[in-house]
Amino acid sequence: MSIVTPILPVDVEAAPSPRGFVGGTRLMTPSGWRKIESLQAGDILSCCKEEPIVIRSIRAIVLSRIGVKVVYVNGKARGQGRGAEALYLAPEQMIVVAGDRLAAYFGVEEALAPIGALIDGQDLRLVDAPVGEIWYEIEMEEACALVVEGLQVALGDAARDSRPALSVAEARLLALAA
Numbered sequence: 001m002s003i004v005t006p007i008l009p010v011d012v013e014a015a016p017s018p019r020g021f022v023g024g025t026r027l028m029t030p031s032g033w034r035k036i037e038s039l040q041a042g043d044i045l046s047c048c049k050e051e052p053i054v055i056r057s058i059r060a061i062v063l064s065r066i067g068v069k070v071v072y073v074n075g076k077a078r079g080q081g082r083g084a085e086a087l088y089l090a091p092e093q094m095i096v097v098a099g100d101r102l103a104a105y106f107g108v109e110e111a112l113a114p115i116g117a118l119i120d121g122q123d124l125r126l127v128d129a130p131v132g133e134i135w136y137e138i139e140m141e142e143a144c145a146l147v148v149e150g151l152q153v154a155l156g157d158a159a160r161d162s163r164p165a166l167s168v169a170e171a172r173l174l175a176l177a178a
Helices: 100-106 168-177
Strands: 012-015 026-029 032-035 044-046 052-063 069-073 094-098 110-114 124-128 134-140 144-148 151-155
Touching: 044 144, 100 110, 100 168, 110 168, 134 151
Parallel strands: 012 052
Antiparallel strands: 026 032, 026 044, 026 144, 044 052, 052 134, 069 124, 094 110, 094 151, 144 151
16 A cells, blocks of 8 residues: 655645635736746835835745635726736735725725625635745735735735725625625
């Protein structure tokens, strides 16, 4: 009898759920777009506050389970004229939301919301995580919102940077009003 186990590179850890960004995802830097797997500690990313921010560390992760659900964000959800590059995020990932409905319901121009609560079945869909892909979790020197494939994605406790954070219920209300 033989036991087959996956063999992981030394610098990749196994995790039951995704954290960060799947390989191939592009992040905005002061010199343009860079794929997540090309970044390393000490590199600089563009923060939505228009201040560059330094990467403290990056961890490579492979999912230890099959059938884990993630949110697929299509190009239309990222703005007019965006390409159809795949963007997958963990359902609890906080993103920056804005618009008239947010102002009408909550009295603020921008807020953070968990992307999983905004699922609409079209532009934002719950799907199985890509099998065998490496995810990259970034730790920054301070909390910020990064531009990831055209979407503002919060890292760290980004609510501290003057944007209120919506609960799952509040974000779902916002999604249903659309």
